[in-house]
Amino acid sequence: MADASRAGPPAAHLPVLSQESIELLQPRPGAVIVDATVGLGGHSRLLLELIRPNGRLLGIDRDDAALAAASRRLAGFDPPPVLRRGDFRHVAAIAGEAGFRPADGILLDLGVSSPQLEDPERGFSFRRDGPLDMRMDRRQALTADQVVNGLPERELGALIRRLGEERWAARIARFVVQRRPLHRTGELAQAVEAAIPRAAWPADIHPATRTFQAIRMHVNDELGSLELGLGGALEILSAGGRLVVIAFHSLEDAVVKRFLARESRDCICPPEQPVCTCGHVASLRILTRRPVRPSSAEVAANPRSRSARLRAAARL
Ligand SMILES: C[S@@+](CC[C@H](N)C(=O)[O-])C[C@H]1O[C@@H](n2cnc3c(N)ncnc32)[C@H](O)[C@@H]1O
Numbered sequence: 159m160a161d162a163s164r165a166g167p168p169a170a171h172l173p174v175l176s177q178e179s180i181e182l183l184q185p186r187p188g189a190v191i192v193d194a195t196v197g198l199g200g201h202s203r204l205l206l207e208l209i210r211p212n213g214r215l216l217g218i219d220r221d222d223a224a225l226a227a228a229s230r231r232l233a234g235f236d237p238p239p240v241l242r243r244g245d246f247r248h249v250a251a252i253a254g255e256a257g258f259r260p261a262d263g264i265l266l267d268l269g270v271s272s273p274q275l276e277d278p279e280r281g282f283s284f285r286r287d288g289p290l291d292m293r294m295d296r297r298q299a300l301t302a303d304q305v306v307n308g309l310p311e312r313e314l315g316a317l318i319r320r321l322g323e324e325r326w327a328a329r330i331a332r333f334v335v336q337r338r339p340l341h342r343t344g345e346l347a348q349a350v351e352a353a354i355p356r357a358a359w360p361a362d363i364h365p366a367t368r369t370f371q372a373i374r375m376h377v378n379d380e381l382g383s384l385e386l387g388l389g390g391a392l393e394i395l396s397a398g399g400r401l402v403v404i405a406f407h408s409l410e411d412a413v414v415k416r417f418l419a420r421e422s423r424d425c426i427c428p429p430e431q432p433v434c435t436c437g438h439v440a441s442l443r444i445l446t447r448r449p450v451r452p453s454s455a456e457v458a459a460n461p462r463s464r465s466a467r468l469r470a471a472a473r474l
Contacts, residue, residue: 323409
């Protein structure tokens, strides 16, 4: 029996769309759940409460600091959650090796957590000066410093335009290249501020938001992990099992939407083709025709939830 009162102090990261995730995941007593982005264990803790007795939860994260925090926060549950360090692009292999295949529910709550953003040493934030790092997995070789100082101007601009959807990308790249070497988040933020004419600064976000987001997504190959992770999740879901994905970025949400649309169709031949030759068979039923958005009350309580979009599907 879980003793949630011993689960430690609340972490500084509020789980986003938690009630909506739970309703769609439908965790039942005894269920096998994979939280592929365990973070600080906010969602996992709620799930562990609902799958007891005998339910099992696997928590995956590529960040060792997140896993350490999750381990503290989820202490006291019986059976204890199994925590594994890894990239969810390998979710099928990690779950198989840990004995969590098939799984009844899989959750992906994408992006970075508040403690990652707020720790200046992690280099994710334009608000807190720190080294240009941005790696979720600190064993990884590629850092933001290498991207900012190593890419040719055109490539840097293309990356900021594509992943940041930033219209000033070419000018930002030019200013960055003129100021190289840049080794601090503060220096990068200043270069972006100088590149975008003040009259064109966005009203609701810091001018460097999109550039930082683009570099972070590139350093961590976030869209690549998502594409592969969705495929892996499908591989290990049990019949009737549920997949819930929370995205914070329109490009991520587009990947999820496309994946769910494809896997919920029997034929994926081009529409102009008169006869099906693909042999594709639907394996998912979409549960959210439109993405689920946070309520205004949740956004007020947790501004980070503002851009969240949740999509869910059930395995056929
Ligand atoms: C938004 S936070 C999750 C918060 C968590 N749901 C909670 O309530 O505490 C996202 C987490 O996913 C992790 N993450 C992001 N991409 C990942 C990937 N490809 N593989 C594994 N973990 C990843 C990050 O390190 C971060 O800890």
